[in-house]
Amino acid sequence: MSSAREPKAPTRPTSRDYRLTMYRTRHDAAVRRLAASLRGMPADIPVRLAKPGSNLFRFGGRDRRPGLPVDGLDTVLSIDVDARTAEVGGLITYERLVAATLPHELMPTVVPQLKTITLGGAVAGLGIESTSFRAGMPHEAVREMDVLTGSGDVVTVCPGDDLFECFPNSYGTLGYAVRLVIELAPTMPTVALRHVRYVTGRELFDGLAEHVDDPEVDFCDGVSFTPCESYVTLGRFTIEPGPTSDYTGQSIYYRSIRRRDTDRLTVADYLWRWDTDWFWCSAAFGVQNRHLRRFWPVPLRRSDVYRRLVALDRRIGLSRRIARARGQRREAVIQDVEIPLAESASFLDAFSRHIPIRPVWICPLRSTTATTPPLYPLTSGTYVNFGFWATVGLADGQADDHHNRLVEQLVIDHGGHKSLYSTVHYDRSQFWRDYDESAYRQVKKRYDPTGRLPDLFDKVVGDNATR
Ligand SMILES: Cc1cc2nc3c(=O)[nH]c(=O)nc-3n(C[C@H](O)[C@H](O)[C@H](O)COP(=O)(O)OP(=O)(O)OC[C@H]3O[C@@H](n4cnc5c(N)ncnc54)[C@H](O)[C@@H]3O)c2cc1C
Known part of the structure; x- marks a missing residue:
């Protein structure tokens, strides 16, 4: 692997479009401001990006670390329709990115389901969606990236560079992606x-193995509602006119899967089908009650609104106090894990026996690249992502993280990997067995020699884990 190149001289605006020139100037100024802010902070003070939102599920206490300014890093700098690429700021949300590309009949190769996930967050923190069986993860579409490193430099990296290869799943511990050039896919x-x-389960995963090889399929994901009732949803682009469903109103997408054999959605509604009800998790706020739903403003039926409500609840401890008053203890089990396809039926069977959570989201994933990221080594061909997001009751004597630890053991037993956006319970040695420590240390030493940014294990594991 080679190391990063010298930072690129800022591209001179030659665009006919004044707006794009303005965005580039604003972007370059924003990068300088961010870098100056990092360099200006005392070395012993931990830092974080002052992002307006987050999709992490590690809440911890109030985050008192100073925030680095991110204004101006969320714009589209250019879209090359012929080359099918977009050049954007690292803090752009997928909602904005998709809105900018769809008018050109283009989309990012993988669009994570939650509208406020940012491109930089999905590359540094991984992402998956129903195109992942063909397009892999969001970082696989990145052609070039500017990274503000822990040493305060902005470097441009490309596939093959050590920082580029180690960046996926580094969660802002090697540097911050401030500009990316990504490939787009036609729509x-x-x-x-x-x-x-x-x-x-056996039929489900045998079926999935056939679907992921079917050239007629453009999108593939699934939902397991009970151990004996699961669905694979196959999507195919079409230009044929006809009626389309709308799941932003009274109807709820995940429920439609059990009721209908076929359906049609506009491409935008398809991409955001899971955001309106946060998969199925909006039920916790009464949004799926048909009487209450009428009064819940449509613009507020969004995953970021629900997440803010969860963050508020965690802060004031309302649910915890209600459970305690009922003599219960509950554990949040919010996880996404990747299991090799060949092990998936066994994993789901064991999961069903030990973890009382349904529905479970299922999404096949196949990497498109010859190399696999050291911090998320997926080496067994086709994987299946299992996503489950709920709370479960704890019996007397069970530790507060009983079910999360069980999940982690099941992942190890089935040769899988666990993503790090939520709570992590591994001890240090198990953690670094799963995520390649020596590759990480080499890159960390080169780009963050003084440890200005946190260490990955310290950042994501344990009670002191941070955002
Ligand atoms: C209930 C739930 C379901 C989820 N489901 C999915 C899913 O189905 N598909 C999917 O793809 N993802 C899913 N995620 C995970 C999500 O993609 C990751 O949490 C992702 O990292 C969030 O990106 P963000 O932009 O919101 O970043 P944040 O949440 O703000 O930050 C995530 C981490 O990345 C770092 N970071 C943020 N921006 C940058 C940057 N520009 N450069 C370097 N580091 C950065 C931050 O320091 C932080 O540590 C889910 C999360 C939850 C809670």
Whole structure:
């Protein structure tokens, strides 16, 4: 692996479009401001990006670390329709990115389901969606990236560079992505869906193995509602005119999967189908009650609104106090894990026996690159992502993280990997067995020699984990 190149001289604006020139100037100024702010902070003070939102599920206490300014890092700098690429600020949300690319009949190769996930966050923290069986993860579409490193320099990195390769799953501990050039994929106006039902886990994953090799399929994910009722949803772009469903109103997308064999959505509604009800998690706020739903303003049926409500609840401890008053203890089990396809039926079976959570989201994933990121080594061909987000009751004598530890053991037993956006319970040695410590240390030493940014283990594991 080679190391990063010298920072690129800022590209001179030659665009006919004054607005784009303005955005580039604003972007360059924002990068300088961010770098100056990092360099200006006392070395012993931990830092974080002052992002307006987050999709992490580690709440901890109030974060008192000074925030680095991110204004101006969330714009589209250019879209090259012929080359099918976009050059954007690292803090752009997928909502803005998709809104900018769809008019050109283009989209990011993988669009994570939650609108406020940022491109930089998805590359540094991994991402997955129903195109991942063909396009892998968001970082696989990155052609070039400017990174503000822990040493305060902005470096441009490309595939093959050590920092580039180690960046996925580094969660802002090697540096911050401030500008990215990504590949885009062509779209059509509508997505036609087919929901295929399976009764056993074995049938489900045998079926999935066939679907991911079907060239007629553009999108593939699934939901397991009970151990004997699961669905794979297959999507295909179409230009044929016809009626489309709308799940931003009274109807709820995940419920439609059990009711309908086929469906049609506009491409934008398809990409955001899970955001309106945060998959199914909006039920916790009454949003799925048909009487209450009428009064919940449509613009507020969004994942970032629900997440803010959860953050508020964690801060004031309302749910915890209600559970305690009822003599209960509950554990939040919010995780996404990757399991090799060949082990998936066994994993889901064991999961069903030990963890009382349904529905479970299922999404196949195949990497498109010859190399795999050292911090998320996926080396077994096709994987299946299992996503589960709920609280479960704890019996007397069970530790507060009983079910999360069980999940982590199941992941180890089935040769899988766990993403790090939520709570992590591994001890240090198990953690560094799963995520390649020696590759990480080398890159960390080169780009953050004084440890200005936190260490990955310290950042994501334990009670003191931070954002
Ligand atoms: C309930 C739930 C479901 C989820 N489901 C999915 C899913 O289905 N598909 C999916 O793809 N993802 C999913 N995620 C995970 C999500 O993609 C990751 O948490 C992602 O990192 C969030 O990105 P963000 O932009 O919101 O970043 P933040 O939450 O703000 O930050 C995440 C971390 O990345 C770092 N970071 C942020 N921006 C940058 C940057 N520009 N450069 C370097 N580091 C940066 C931050 O320091 C922080 O440590 C889910 C999360 C939750 C809570």
